Amino acid sequence: MRAAVIDKPNEIHVGIVPDPEPRPGEVVVQVGACGICGSDLNIAAGLFPPTPFPIVPGHEFAGQIVALGAEVDWLSVGERVAVDPSLYCGHCEWCRIGRGNLCDNWGAIGDTVDGACAEYVSVPAVNCYRLPDHLTYQQGALVEPLSCAVHALDILRPRVAERALVVGAGTMGLLTAQLIALSGTASVTVVDRNSSRLPLAAELGAHVVDTDLAGAIAQSGGYDMVVDASGAPGAMQAAMDGVRKGGRFMVVGVAPPEATLSVSPFRIYNQELTILGSMAVLNSYSRALELLAEGTVYADPLLTHSVSIDGYPDALETVRRGEGVKVQIVPDARDRPESPS
Numbered sequence: 001m002r003a004a005v006i007d008k009p010n011e012i013h014v015g016i017v018p019d020p021e022p023r024p025g026e027v028v029v030q031v032g033a034c035g036i037c038g039s040d041l042n043i044a045a046g047l048f049p050p051t052p053f054p055i056v057p058g059h060e061f062a063g064q065i066v067a068l069g070a071e072v073d074w075l076s077v078g079e080r081v082a083v084d085p086s087l088y089c090g091h092c093e094w095c096r097i098g099r100g101n102l103c104d105n106w107g108a109i110g111d112t113v114d115g116a117c118a119e120y121v122s123v124p125a126v127n128c129y130r131l132p133d134h135l136t137y138q139q140g141a142l143v144e145p146l147s148c149a150v151h152a153l154d155i156l157r158p159r160v161a162e163r164a165l166v167v168g169a170g171t172m173g174l175l176t177a178q179l180i181a182l183s184g185t186a187s188v189t190v191v192d193r194n195s196s197r198l199p200l201a202a203e204l205g206a207h208v209v210d211t212d213l214a215g216a217i218a219q220s221g222g223y224d225m226v227v228d229a230s231g232a233p234g235a236m237q238a239a240m241d242g243v244r245k246g247g248r249f250m251v252v253g254v255a256p257p258e259a260t261l262s263v264s265p266f267r268i269y270n271q272e273l274t275i276l277g278s279m280a281v282l283n284s285y286s287r288a289l290e291l292l293a294e295g296t297v298y299a300d301p302l303l304t305h306s307v308s309i310d311g312y313p314d315a316l317e318t319v320r321r322g323e324g325v326k327v328q329i330v331p332d333a334r335d336r337p338e339s340p341s
């Protein structure tokens with residue numbers, strides 16, 4: 001089959017690799033669509049320590065089951081599924097208290113084992129969620145980023161009539177802002193340096209949009225919830241000034257591991273501030289699928305780019321340049337080696 005392969009940090013090729021065979025408990029999924037995430041940039045650059053090389057990337061995906069491994073008797077060939085990429089060990093202390101996203105042996109399809117920027121991928125059957133007929137594979141590939149936003153809201157716990165600031169209008173920022181807006185918040189402000197993303201933020205529920213973080217904070221008088229979805233340490237540092245008394249600051253964006261923020265412990269004490277983190281997905285995948293299936297979350301405008309597997313290296317550059325919002329690999333005829341390109 002055709003696949004994108006990251007051979008080692010900063011070395012990517014698209015070529016032919018062996019077709020995956022399902023092990024017991026697994027199914028092979030013919031990939032219908034696979035999103036590229038900001039974290040894939042870190043993986044490709046060798047900045048995500050758990051990733052072994054070579055690896056086929058891709059953790060946001062949906063497709064059709066084409067083969068069943070032994071012991072899989074509750075799914076059928078031909079079923080359409082979205083796939084939770086999480087791989088938890090099940091036996092560490094975090095797994096045993098229901099916090100598998102903090103697993104000591106954490107893994108994910110596309111991050112620590114071969115993923116879905118390929119024609120086919122073999123996945124644990126228990127990670128598959130049936131995709132309703134009215135959702136496309138491209139919509140199905142948005143379940144994973146939305147499930148990260150659902151997990152973030154589980155931790156953030158917005159209360160009715162609070163004021164929120166979301167920094168970064170990429171996929172995670174836009175989905176998180178939309179969920180916060182749906183939760184009864186008095187106002188949601190979305191800030192991104194890239195002004196081309198702001199009309200979309202407004203369309204998807206932001207009450208205020210701005211390119212100027214310090215200016216937005218100064219005008220607002222502070223926010224009960226400040227969520228960083230940019231991963232940019234400079235933006236996070238500035239955003240912390242926007243947390244009002246009693247408020248909370250949440251990090252959803254993935255910053256470089258060595259980056260630091262400076263914060264006044266006196267202020268945390270005196271203003272009763274709360275600092276929160278949200279890492280990936282936890283018991284939130286089926287709820288994200290429900291939100292898309294019911295049309296509660298409107299995410300179609302996020303789907304700005306779809307490219308064939310051959311376009312993976314260029315697509316990664318598109319993500320790096322911050323063009324559009326969600327770039328997806330949609331394997332098609334051009335990816336089948338027997339067909340003329």
Ligand SMILES: [Zn+2]
Binds near residue numbers: 038039145
């Ligand atoms: Zn992702």
Ligand SMILES: [Zn+2]
Binds near residue numbers: 092102
């Ligand atoms: Zn574990």
